[in-house]
Every structure is written in C-alpha cells, then in structure tokens.
Amino acid sequence: MIGVRLYLAQRLSAMVMVPLVFGHLAIMIYAIRDGLSAAEILSRTQGSIFWGLFYGLFVIAAAIHASIGLRVLAHEYLKIGNTNLNLLTGLIGSGFLILGARAVIAVTL
Amino acid sequence: MLSEAEKPTAEFLDVAIWRGNAKRGVFHSYKVPQLENQTILDVVSYVQRHIEPKLTYRFACRVGMCGSCAMMVNGRPMWTCRTHVDRAMRGIMRGNPLTIEPLRNLPVIKDLACDMSGFFEKWTRAEGRFHPTRTRSEAIEAISPDSDARKAANEAIECINCAVCYAACDAVTGNKHYLGPAALNRAWTLINDQRDGGRNLRLSAVSGKGGCHNCHSQQSCSNYCPNELNPTMSITGLKRETTKAALKREI
Numbered sequence: 006m007i008g009v010r011l012y013l014a015q016r017l018s019a020m021v022m023v024p025l026v027f028g029h030l031a032i033m034i035y036a037i038r039d040g041l042s043a044a045e046i047l048s049r050t051q052g053s054i055f056w057g058l059f060y061g062l063f064v065i066a067a068a069i070h071a072s073i074g075l076r077v078l079a080h081e082y083l084k085i086g087n088t089n090l091n092l093l094t095g096l097i098g099s100g101f102l103i104l105g106a107r108a109v110i111a112v113t114l
Numbered sequence: 115m116l117s118e119a120e121k122p123t124a125e126f127l128d129v130a131i132w133r134g135n136a137k138r139g140v141f142h143s144y145k146v147p148q149l150e151n152q153t154i155l156d157v158v159s160y161v162q163r164h165i166e167p168k169l170t171y172r173f174a175c176r177v178g179m180c181g182s183c184a185m186m187v188n189g190r191p192m193w194t195c196r197t198h199v200d201r202a203m204r205g206i207m208r209g210n211p212l213t214i215e216p217l218r219n220l221p222v223i224k225d226l227a228c229d230m231s232g233f234f235e236k237w238t239r240a241e242g243r244f245h246p247t248r249t250r251s252e253a254i255e256a257i258s259p260d261s262d263a264r265k266a267a268n269e270a271i272e273c274i275n276c277a278v279c280y281a282a283c284d285a286v287t288g289n290k291h292y293l294g295p296a297a298l299n300r301a302w303t304l305i306n307d308q309r310d311g312g313r314n315l316r317l318s319a320v321s322g323k324g325g326c327h328n329c330h331s332q333q334s335c336s337n338y339c340p341n342e343l344n345p346t347m348s349i350t351g352l353k354r355e356t357t358k359a360a361l362k363r364e365i
C-alpha cells in the first residue's frame with residue numbers, strides 16, 4: 006500500500022544503492038585478496054570522512070528502501086492496515102538506521 | 115498399447131463446476147457430450163439447459179464483445195465464449211475433469227456469477243471518466259490518428275471490461291485498495307486523450323494507497339487479457355507520468 010511519494014523514495018534509494026553495492030563488493034574483494042586482517046581494515050576506515058559518508062549514505066538508502074519493501078509485504082501478506090503499517094514502516098526504517106549507524110560509527114570513528 | 119486409464123474417454127467430457135454462494139461452495143460433477151467444436155460457454159450452457167437448470171452464470175454476446183462470460187477455467191481466468199475446450203484442456207493430464215469456477219478476486223453472488231460492482235467502482239475511483247474540454251456548441255476537436263498520444267490511447271482502448279486481468283492479478287488479491295489493471299489501463303487511455311481536461315485529477319487518483327505504484331509489474335494481467343492488451347505497459351506509463359507530476363509538484 007504505497008502512494009507516489011513512497012514509490013519515489015524506494016526508487017531513488019535503489020538508484021543511490023546501485024553504485025554503492027558495486028563499490029562495496031569491489032572493495033571487499035580487493036581488500037581481502039591478500040588476507041587483510043580486521044585491524045588493518047579498521048586502520049584504513051577509522052577517522053576517514055570518505056568511508057563514513059560512503060557507508061552512512063548506504064545505511065540511509067538501505068533503511069528507506071527496505072522499510073518500504075517490507076511495508077508492501079506486510080500489507081499484502083499479513084493484511085496490516087494503514088495506521089499500523091505506518092508505524093511498522095517507521096519502526097523497521099529506524100531499526101535499520103540505528104543498527105547501520107552503529108556499524109558505521111564503529112568502523113569509522 | 116494404451117492402458118485403460120490412457121484411453122480417450124469416448125464422447126463424454128467430465129466437467130467439475132463450482133456451485134455455491136458468497137459463503138461456501140463445492141464442485142459438482144457433470145458429464146457433457148463432447149463436440150468437435152465446443153467452447154467452455156457451450157459446456158456451461160449445456161449443463162444449465164439439460165442437467166442443472168438452477169446453475170447461475172453470465173453471458174450475453176457469445177462473440178467476445180460484451181465481457182460478461184469470464185470464469186476460471188482449470189484455474190485460469192478466461193473468456194469462456196471464445197475459449198475452446200481443446201485449448202483449455204491442453205496440458206491437463208488425461209482423467210482430470212474440466213474445472214470451471216467463478217472469477218477470482220471478486221465476491222461470488224451464486225455459482226459462476228460474481229459481484230462486479232467493486233471492480234467497476236474502481237474504474238470510477240481511478241477517474242476513468244472523460245472530462246470534456248469543449249461544450250456541445252463548439253466544433254469537435256480534430257485529433258490526428260498519427261499523434262503519439264493517440265497511438266498510445268488506441269493501443270489500450272479495446273478493453274471489454276471482462277475482469278480477466280483483475281482475476282489474474284496477485285496485487286489485487288493482496289491489497290483490497292488496489293485499483294487493478296483494467297481501471298488503470300482505462301485511466302491511461304484518458305491520460306493520452308488530448309480532448310480530456312482531467313489530467314492532474316486523474317494522476318492524483320491513481321497515486322493513492324491503491325494506485326498504480328502498487329503494481330508489481332509481473333504481467334499476469336497482460337498474459338491473460340483475451341484482447342491482448344498490455345495493462346502492465348499502461349501502468350508503467352502511469353508510474354512515469356505520476357512521477358514527473360510529483361517531482362513538478364503538480365499532484
């Protein structure tokens with residue numbers, strides 16, 4: 006149960022995520038190719054504004070995208086109605102945001 | 115050599131017709147004489163005329179014009195007046211009956227007749243009404259049949275309101291507000307009608323909680339539409355136009 010605004014938000018967040026997903030995959034493969042340790046990775050990400058922004062944006066886009074997608078599923082399969090659906094969307098979105106933000110802070114701060 | 119079970123069932127067709135009301139129903143079995151050239155509607159009519167006079171079903175034109183005879187045949191939505199038994203039985207294992215049920219996604223009134231009012235209400239909700247821009251005292255506006263807009267409208271216009279697409283659509287099953295492929299397809303023809311003045315009204319009407327954005331683009335509607343229309347493409351058009359209008363803050 007989505008209108009044009011949620012539809013747009015989901016499409017735009019998907020567009021943001023496409024390059025970020027590929028970037029993330031490429032970096033992962035590149036970084037662990039010679040068996041890099043967690044400490045070595047952290048030494049490069051900690052204090053880096055670039056990685057903070059990269060993964061910060063990723064987390065925001067993923068939280069928006071996933072909460073709208075799950076909203077549709079919750080309505081179509083669990084028949085959750087409007088008010089509860091808005092609540093659930095907000096809850097899932099902020100949940101992902103908090104979890105993601107914790108991870109980003111942990112590796113970049 | 116053919117086994118007993120594999121032998122053709124002589125001249126009788128085993129038919130299972132769903133009979134019941136809004137609350138419950140069951141399949142009833144009938145034996146219908148098989149003809150060389152026989153439509154599903156012929157089978158249903160035979161049962162009603164010769165075996166079960168109380169069997170309720172709808173039809174009118176018998177030639178694929180009126181859109182009133184659609185039913186689920188072997189689990190698929192079809193127009194029954196133009197579907198031959200042979201075609202409907204293709205891919206069905208020998209020994210299984212021809213099953214006929216009321217259309218999916220619509221409340222049953224009795225037997226094979228569904229309540230279509232919700233389906234048509236959604237046409238109104240999708241602003242499927244023409245909004246004239248001229249009065250009867252003005253000259254009729256000339257529309258070039260070659261214009262892109264008219265071509266797009268023509269591609270989607272031959273809808274017979276049969277609700278086959280509506281029965282085929284899982285988004286309709288999942289979301290009772292969803293306007294459905296037929297109503298949205300109608301809205302798209304009007305968006306492309308240069309004489310119509312209700313564009314933004316209609317774009318708003320198809321952008322709510324049951325609007326075009328709830329379509330999953332899996333094309334079941336286009337797959338089953340007996341007139342070979344492509345509601346999915348119409349809905350994609352609506353998604354595009356509503357997106358543009360929303361970005362320009364017109365809706």
Ligand code: SF4
Nearest residue numbers: 283329330332333335
């Ligand atoms: S493409 Fe859209 S309208 Fe067509 S059947 Fe799928 S969800 Fe329904």
Ligand code: SF4
Nearest residue numbers: 273274276277279339
């Ligand atoms: S779009 Fe096709 S399937 Fe749907 S109501 Fe019109 S003719 Fe029937």
Ligand code: FES
Nearest residue numbers: 176178181183195
């Ligand atoms: S009876 Fe009119 S379309 Fe089938």
